[in-house]
Amino acid sequence: MDISVREMLDCVDADLNQDQSVLFRLFGFIRSRVPPDPAGVVASVSLRQLANDIGGQHININVIRVGFDALGTTALADALIELDYSVYRIRNIYRPRNLGVGRVLHWFVDSADADGMDDIGGTGEARDLWESFSVQNNGIDAFVARNIxxxxxxxxxxxxxxxxxxxxxxxxxxxxxxxxxGLSRTFAHEIGHFLGLPHNHDALPDGPCPTGNDRFNLMAQTGCVPFIAGTSTRDTRTAVNLDSDQGSDMREHCAVREGC
Ligand SMILES: [Zn+2]
Structure with missing residues (x-):
């Protein structure tokens, strides 16, 4: 597909009269930089790949950070990297199932307005959060709290x-x-639920967990994800697979846009 950067900016509703950072406006990185990969490999993005994502079925996302104003300088810098890494990862996790991620916009609710919901204490408070705030566009509102x-x-x-x-x-x-x-997997997992996907096993704590490769499915609960060999850390980096049925189920959701 041949699509110019200018056309892509238009697809994500960018104001073409303003200076635009491609990494901010097209890729949705709040730091206007490709985030570092925690595994130490060099993370990279491709304009051609993004053109394919936007040109096919895709979702738009509003990343809404909640209460980040209460973080210190270093914690805030780390938090913004985590957000960008989640944006980076969800594109790579959904792409193999022909679901792109198009426009990513960043919004915030500061701690005063969050009224305690920047530190989520349970499911009731989580629901209160998305019932209290919304962004009036066609993107999925994805809240990221300062603490859960x-x-x-x-x-x-x-x-x-x-x-x-x-x-x-x-x-x-x-x-x-x-x-x-962990956050990037949860981010893709929860938006998977939003798009209609159930867990691929009965819910914990009763379970049981799925077996074999199904434990590496994105829709397995984190408590079912195998540990990295010799550690007590769940392999949340690897456990992000989606099968083709899950892909077609996601693509039927009302939030999915047709190609730009
Ligand atoms: Zn879940």
Whole structure:
């Protein structure tokens, strides 16, 4: 597909009269830089790949950071890298199933407005968060909280609603207190729920977990993801597979846009 950078900027509704950083406006990196890969390999992005993503079925995402103003300088810098890594990863996780990620916009709710929801204490508070705020565009509202207490990692209605202002029009895509790999998997997992995907096993704590390669599916709960050999760390980097049925189910959701 031949599509110019200018046409791509137009596809993501960028104001062509303003100076635009391609990495910010097209790729959605809040730092206007490709995030470092925690594994130490060099992360890279491709304009051609992005053109294919936007040219085919894709979703738009509003990344809404909640309460990040309460972070210190170093923690904030790390938090923004985590956000960008999640944006980077979800594109790579969804692309093999022919679902692109198009426009990514960044928004914030500061701690005063969050009224305690920057530190999510449970599922009720998670729902309150996406019921209290929404962005009036066709993107999926993906909230990332400054902290999530307890065992909850994220939460989403299944499926989410495309009618902004309705009850189920967003999701808690994760907490910045997770590490890069953990948050990025949760981010893609919760948006997977929003797009209609269930877990590929009965819910924990009863379970049981899936077996074999199914434990490396994106829709296995984190508690079912195998440990990295010789460690007590779940292999959240590898456990991001989606099968073709999951891909076609996601592509039927109302949030999915046709090619630009
Ligand atoms: Zn889940």
């Amino acid at each position: 207490s307890g065992t909850l990692l994220g939460l989403s209605p299944r499926p989410g609603d495309c009618d902004k202002g309705s009850k189920d029009d967003g999701c808690l895509a994760g907490g910045i207190d997770s590490n890069d790999e």
